[in-house]
Amino acid sequence: MPPALHTLGILLFLLTGKVENVSFQQSSSQLVNEGTVKVKINCSHDDSSLTVMLWYQHKQSSQSMSLIGFGYASGSPNYEGQFEDQFKITREDTVRGALIIRRANLSDSAVYFCAARTHYNEPAYFGNGTKLTVLDPNIPITPPTVKILQPSLKECKDKKDKKNKKTLVCVASGFYPDHVSVFWQIEGENVTDGVATDNATLRDGKLYSITGRLRVPARTWHTPGRKFNCTVSFFNGTHTTYHSGLVYGTDLGQGEGMTREKYLQITQTAKLSYGVFIAKSSLYGVFVLVLVWKLQASSGKQSN
Known part of the structure; x- marks a missing residue:
């Protein structure tokens, strides 16, 4: 042969x-x-x-x-x-x-x-x-956990320079088996330019991980509130499920972008602060009304 x-x-x-x-x-x-x-x-x-x-x-x-x-x-x-x-x-x-x-x-x-x-x-x-x-009968079928790492603060800072790029990294980990695909979306629209994914999964013990990257112009990333999604499709043997991570763009000089958790935390904190402010304002208003009422009552007694 x-x-x-x-x-x-x-x-x-x-x-x-x-x-x-x-x-x-x-x-x-x-x-x-x-x-x-x-x-x-x-x-x-x-x-x-x-x-x-x-x-x-x-x-x-x-x-x-x-x-x-x-x-x-x-x-x-x-x-x-x-x-x-x-x-x-x-x-x-x-x-x-x-x-x-x-x-x-x-x-x-x-x-x-x-x-x-x-x-x-x-x-x-x-x-x-x-x-x-x-x-492997000893390993349960486990879907991935997906997290997006925001661009490094040192990776180009001038959003006006069209050549500058920002790199987002998507890490899918802790899954079995390794039948997965990674894709990206910006504001709900699929993107393929600037996308790269590991050629193969990595195995750590019984479970797998894979990394994907998205490079976008700095000006695209430096748009506060812009949504960047990384979605991982996972085939479990009978059907495909989808698991996503989400981050929000940030203005130049504000530091790292926000994850969904950070965004929700900030909005919840803002709502709570606003609620406390309203409550304090209401209490202050009541205090002023009581004070005015007492002053009026006191003036009435003096005039009598």
Whole structure:
């Protein structure tokens, strides 16, 4: 078997050859319980000249992908080493096939890529991958906690300079499993410019975390009361839930922006202070009325 089929050191081969554009369809992300039998990942593409279909496994802890096996439209598939005991490769026709995990183990959690080529020594074309997570029965499904860190005070101070930027950092932590996506909104409108998210989640013990960033012009941040939302979508195996953090922009020179908690605290404090002021004013008014009444009563007695 050619050495090129044993290990793939990069995620994608250089795309060259007569095929300029190949469209792939792979199964969406999956969450399954440990011990689930026959987990199936489907793959299809739109070029019948690519007769060889290959399957790769990429684990987060690895810098490379491992070839599971490959097969033609007809005939038995070829497997790499021990993978034949764990997986089964099937083909419906030239452009459709599937990878079947015989029995899901925790070690099967990975991203599985379908690829296709004309011959073994030709470039391979890859699908987007299917993320599979085999749930650990000892870890409960836990949604993320989301918090936004305001821009540093040292990160550009002149809001009139159009080149100056402010960076907001969104931290989602304490979740399991790690099927999440991060997106941003300003005043309820989705934004994509200046957005960056970690390529992969980080695991601390049993739970995961991920960080996203939003860079905006300083003048955009220095608008008091402007809302900046970071929302994290979390797939728990049956449906997707959404978890958000919120901060408010601030005027230049006022220091850090306000979180939702700070904003509510300030408004509540302001309401309480106003209430105390009204109460004191009312008491003072009563005191003045009593004083006037006593003075009038005293003047009346003196005139008699």
